[in-house]
Amino acid sequence: MKQKFRSNCPISSALDLIGDKWSLLIIRDMMFSGKKTYSEFSNSNEKIATNILSNRLTMLEELEIINKGKLEGNKKTNIYSLTQKGKELLPIILEIAQWSDNNLNDHLQDGAKPFVNKFKSNKEGFIQNMYARFEKQEG
Amino acid sequence: MKQKFRSNCPISSALDLIGDKWSLLIIRDMMFSGKKTYSEFSNSNEKIATNILSNRLTMLEELEIINKGKLEGNKKTNIYSLTQKGKELLPIILEIAQWSDNNLNDHLQDGAKPFVNKFKSNKEGFIQNMYARFEKQEG
DNA sequence: GTAATAACTTTCATAATGCAAGTAAAAATC
DNA sequence: GATTTTTACTTGCATTATGAAAGTTATTAC
Incomplete structure (x- = not known):
């Protein structure tokens, strides 16, 4: 490596x-x-x-x-x-999506909004939910 | 373009x-x-x-x-x-740093830890502090 | 007036990316 | 059992991005 x-x-x-x-x-x-x-x-x-x-x-x-x-x-x-290392990239990805939602309004159509709205109000809850879902997918 | x-x-x-x-x-x-x-x-x-x-x-x-x-x-x-758009990249950068702190232990020396420790326990507070500092710098 | 500094630009070699086509093994279909 | 299709790539080549070093211009310091 x-x-x-x-x-x-x-x-x-x-x-x-x-x-x-x-x-x-x-x-x-x-x-x-x-x-x-x-x-x-x-x-x-x-x-x-x-x-x-x-x-x-x-x-x-x-x-x-x-x-x-x-x-x-x-x-x-x-x-x-x-892997766990990969799953932990989730918070980075969510912050990136939120930045785009806040700052790229000229480009992003309304189709992008629903995704960000899913976690905007309760990010930590959303993350924990996703982590739980990742576990389920493996089990 | x-x-x-x-x-x-x-x-x-x-x-x-x-x-x-x-x-x-x-x-x-x-x-x-x-x-x-x-x-x-x-x-x-x-x-x-x-x-x-x-x-x-x-x-x-x-x-x-x-x-x-x-x-x-x-x-x-x-x-x-x-700009405001630039300042709002802070949460992305912090999540990136935290991911590295959690997952690149083989590479990162202890010198990298103190930076992440500054916001690890209270990320939202740290962000608000930084935003306030950005305002001060502009005067 | 001369030297040093700041902010680049240019040149050229190397590396990464993009596109199209080709390949090989496995699986599905006839 | 033979043929076609699917899956997961690899290869070749053109284009674009990056990296290293040197050169340029305007401004500021001495």
């Missing part, structure tokens, strides 16, 4: 790992759309290129942000799941 | 704007180190290249995340400051 950290700063170190335009979108799709296979990720709204998707899945697995597994009786489809 | 946004998603839209390895570090330095000039940003721990710094300052200004101004009697030094 070759990790090139620019400094000892916790902010720059996180950006060294997930500071790109695609990694958090894969995590988003796992969290909120229940996506777990390569082809599901490949069909995202933002049209990620397959080589980039492949590269990011490999990196996220190396970083232990996601796991790669199989289902019994299926040797073909890879099932990706969030 | 080039197509800036990949989709209507608030998460991907934010990443379209600040989803790179440098933008948030400039904001970090403005928030926590009181940096406000080109040369101050240029001296960061992470050694940003001057062409990238120039590019990011221009972009952040175009996005109205920062303002560019001068001090009276000085035609040379540019003074950069955070």
